Amino acid sequence: MEDQLWHKSRWPSTVKKTLDYPDEPLYALLDKIAAKTPDAPSTLWSGVARSFAQVKDEADRIANFLVSRGIKKGDRVAIFLPNLPAYPPIFFGILKTGAIAVTCNPSYTEGELNFQLKDAGVKAVFCMDDKRFTPLTYKAVKGTDVETVVVTSVKSFLPKAKAVLGGLLGKIPKSPSYEEGITFFYDNIVQEFPPEAPDVKIDAKKDLALILYTGGTTGTPKGAMLTHRNLYSNVMQIDEWIQLEPPGGGTPEKLKRGEDIYVGALPWYHSYGLTLTMVASYLMGSAVICIPDPRAGSPPLTELLEDVQKYKGTVMHCVPALYAGMVNHPNVAKYDLSSIKACGSGAAPLPPELAKNFEAATGAIVFEGYGLTETSPMTHANPSLTNLRKFGAIGVPIPDTMSVIVDMETGNKVLAHGETGEIAVNGPQVFSGYWNKPKETAEVFRKIGGKDYFLTGDIGHIDDDGFFVISDRKKDMVNVGGLKAYPREIEDTLYEHPAIAMAAAIGVPKGDDTGNEFVKAFVVLKPGMTATPDEIIAWAKEKLAAYKRPKEVDIVDQLPVSTAGKVLRRELRAKELEKRGLS
Structure with missing residues (x-):
């Protein structure tokens, strides 16, 4: 250039x-390093090191399983997990089928996850075996195209002694129940399916990975x-x-x-x-x-x-x-x-x-x-x-x-x-x-x-x-420790509250740190309705991921609006910063 x-x-x-740049699919990175240094450590967690060869082996088995469930090139498969050792083999296993990975925020609520699964037309989802993750996933897949839910336990990634003791003491995260017909278990998949990924032709420049x-x-x-x-x-x-x-x-x-x-x-x-x-x-x-x-x-x-x-x-x-x-x-x-x-x-x-x-x-x-x-x-x-x-x-x-x-x-x-x-x-x-x-x-x-x-x-x-x-910033987004919370989504959710007539959300700096904000909401109540800031904040916990939830709520008589009726967030923010001595 x-x-x-x-x-x-x-x-x-x-x-x-x-x-x-080589004309290769992204999973070639895994295949090449597993061939070059198979025994070198790939993931480290809870005192256990898993090798590149192990990650490739499980990725190939997952790809084989997904094909058996009808997943083909261009299909979408979601990952609803925190950073665990299962994440890399799941991610690369999805790509090895020619499918497209859809990564989901582990802090999503049922509604947020449901929207993403629906919008992407997801057919399968991997989630954590846990009293929160698994039931939430079952609820979120309703009304979507998802026919396969793979439940992933942390137990198999722990040291053997710790896994056994944790199981006996009930300290291993586990879902209270599992839905028949759509549930499959990660451990069974990597034991029962051979490490044979399908032969899929990938056009690296055109085909989607994510x-x-x-x-x-x-x-x-x-x-x-x-x-x-x-x-x-x-x-x-x-x-x-x-x-x-x-x-x-x-x-x-x-x-x-x-x-x-x-x-x-x-x-x-x-x-x-x-x-x-x-x-x-x-x-x-x-x-x-x-x-x-x-x-x-x-x-x-x-x-x-x-x-x-x-x-x-x-x-x-x-x-x-x-x-x-x-x-x-x-x-x-x-x-x-x-x-x-x-x-x-x-x-x-x-x-x-x-x-x-x-x-x-x-x-x-x-x-x-x-x-x-x-x-x-x-x-x-x-x-x-x-x-x-x-x-x-x-x-x-x-x-x-x-x-x-x-x-x-x-x-x-x-x-x-x-x-x-x-x-x-x-x-x-x-x-x-x-x-x-x-x-x-x-x-x-x-x-x-x-x-x-x-x-x-x-x-x-x-x-x-x-x-x-x-x-x-041209955008009105709120920067919450590097995560982006969007006022419109927050406001749309607040409008669902039965007592709220109007709502506006802004970002407020945490102290002098202008690059790290929290969400503050301003709401106008419907005539004859009552609600307190604490009640609204508690209500939002069931609707929004933690970083999107308002940490403060002001109940006001009216919101500043333009002649076209658009809420002027910038005025709310300017007054808030002035009140806090941050303008």
Whole structure:
């Protein structure tokens, strides 16, 4: 590609500007590493290491099972699980049938999961054997095309003694009941079906590997369609980008195959955790620590710190809120975190002081990046070298990625460096569109210089060094520790409350941390109806995932509206920030 402004300033001299991508399906990453280093550890959890060969064996058996259930190329299969050792073989097993994985947030309510299963036309779903997950799944599949529910127990992934004792004491998570006719068990599948995946021809550039749901630019949940090439190219781009200076100094080097331990703290249903941690570990031939809940323990995040120390984690990709939680943990000094060497940060602005404090506690380098669900996710990143990175910027476009600033009115006019507009992106990692939504897809793409550019919805500019700086958000989404909560969805849910006439939701910063917010709702009650803020908050617990639920509710007489009757969230937010002294 032609040299751009960012190539002429702080671009690392050892990083290639363009790469060659193999014409392979994404699961080739697993097959190749399992053939090369079959006995090397792939997943680490609860003291048990499972090898690449084991993951491939189970993925092949799962693919065989799915075919026996009528799953074929192009069908959709959902994963409703936290980060457990079963996740990689399930994910790759789905892809080996030619089917498309649909990852679901483990904190979803019945209604949220039902919507996603219906919208994607899912035919099978994998869920955790648990008193919450399993019954919720059975309820959510009603009225959908799902005919197969695979229940996955953690028991088989525990040390034998612990599994036996836990079973005897009733400490292994287990569903109170199972529905006949549609229920199958993971353990039975990997025991009874041979490790023979079907022979499916995959066109890496065109065939979908994954549908990830996002609120996009409107807040209405939409499935972003990602091909095998989208995801494969992004892990290769990230591999090329992360280059570290050797401990004794010298020329920066890429991470070496098989020498790292990835910390799986971010959820794998999310593109950030899935691509940069789980999938990347198979390209790198490195083990990944499975962390179902990074905030587990007392105080919170204790188990995450214990796992990093126990397994000597080296590579982390997290949101600023997690880095802050770790470095501010009351007992952080008791843990040896010196094994950590490379830390990517995204999904929210990275405060410079947080990065410096985390680096002081670990000896690692923290570098900020940027991306979206629609872009697999990474498009921009700061160099992973202290002398080249720039705090306050999201970085520069990574290899084979072009990015421009366009006017906010039409998205067709490319603006000059320094001018503020909407960030648009082109590259092999950019998605092919929204599932069954051609109109919404057309709205977010523009033809620029003969190439299709995706309009990110984020506002920013390019500085003199070619670094991109986000200055504002076009979207009204609420950034809850890196997870995106969309006001429209929250408001639509609040309108279901029998006492609520009008509702508006905004994001409020948690203290001085503008990159980490919580949801606050403003509601107008129906005449003659009564409700308290606490009652509304409690009601919302049954309707919305934890990060989407309002933490505060104000009952007001009226909401500010425009002449067209549109609720003016920006006015509510401005007044709230002023009241809190944050304006």
